[in-house]
Amino acid sequence: MTKLKTIALATATASLIGMMPLAAHADNGDLAEARQEGSIWTAIALNRHLNPFTIDVDVESGVATLSGEVESDIDRDLAEQVAKGINGVEEVDNQLTVNPDAKRKEQQAGTPTLSQSFNNATTTASIKSKLLWNSNTEGLDIDVSTENGVVTLSGSAQSDEARDLAGMLAKDTDGVHRVNNQIRVDGETSSAAKAQQAADQAGAAISDAWITSKVKSSYLLSSNLSGLDISVDTKDGVVTLGGSVMSGEEKDLAVQTAKNLRGVKGVSAENLRIAN
Structure with a gap:
């Protein structure tokens, strides 16, 4: 990606939340959670006391869940305080376990660098956004993960067409080299899709x-x-x-x-x- 395109993308992404109307709150919530997860991860990665440990972060409805292992209660409490300091996080579910022999990242071969992890998080957030905006994939129950340009999609879709479309959207994302599409087709309508269908039938306006x-x-x-x-x-x-x-x-x-x-x-x- 060129520097100019990177700057433009950052500007467009930063303006998304402010441009969304009330009818798009479902998207707003999902995108806000993705940004909060990224903010917590970045804060942990930049903290010299916490970055040696593998700490997983998940945010849903203002609740940040932390999981993994750290060496001491001090590390555990510090991670919780870091997460609490992120704008929009109302509560922290601290599931970190204390293990004096917890493995440190520098002892593990192949650990991604800070730059690689940031790129992985950015690609994942980009794909999630595209899936939410698309009228054919917005309600699908799809999980996205990225590692060094390889994207893995999992979850469920109602049809082969929806599954393939999700894969195409992921593949046509800057920085993606390969897509591992593990989405299963079960023919069921997800709760998210049902909620969106109800909103569409109610005539919710999109500006x-x-x-x-x-x-x-x-x-x-x-x-x-x-x-x-x-x-x-x-x-x-x-x-x-x-x-x-x-x-x-x-x-x-x-x-x-x-x-x-x-x-x-x-x-x-x-x-x-x-x-x-």
Whole structure:
């Protein structure tokens, strides 16, 4: 990823929460949790007393759950205080166990560096965001993990098509080299999908600003699109694309990506030209 694209992606990601309308609170909550998990992990990784240990972090509904092993009660309490200091964390479920012989990361071969772990977390958050924004995958019960550019998807989907789409969204994410799609197809409708269907049937509105921001962010997260060269405007749910792409394949991908996002009623790409 170029430096310019990295800066643009960071700016777009930072503005997501502020641009979401009330109708998109489900997305807001999931994205906020992903950011809180990343913030806790970063704070632990930067703490010289805690970074030698493998500490897992999970955030749900304002509750941060810590698990793993540390050497002392002092380390355990310190990790809890670090998690409590993250904005949005209301409670900490400290499941860390104390083991004086707890393994330290530097004693284990192949431990990812701080930079690698940050890249893994960023890729995972990007894929989760894309799955939430897509109208065909938003309600799927899918877990995402990343290690050195290899993404593993697990959980369940209602159909082979939904499973394959999740894999395609993950593969078309900047920094992803390979996708291990372990999603099972069980034909059941998840509780998240049922809740979203109920909201859709109730006519929950999705603003044009929300759609525009998600289209732009999806382009920036894509490994096959030059998102900085595509302009996006939305009116009454209809997305108008402008600017330039490098090929007809890129143009088709830009149109299809926009069409699949929640709330999009149509896409006009007459002003999206193919560069010579």
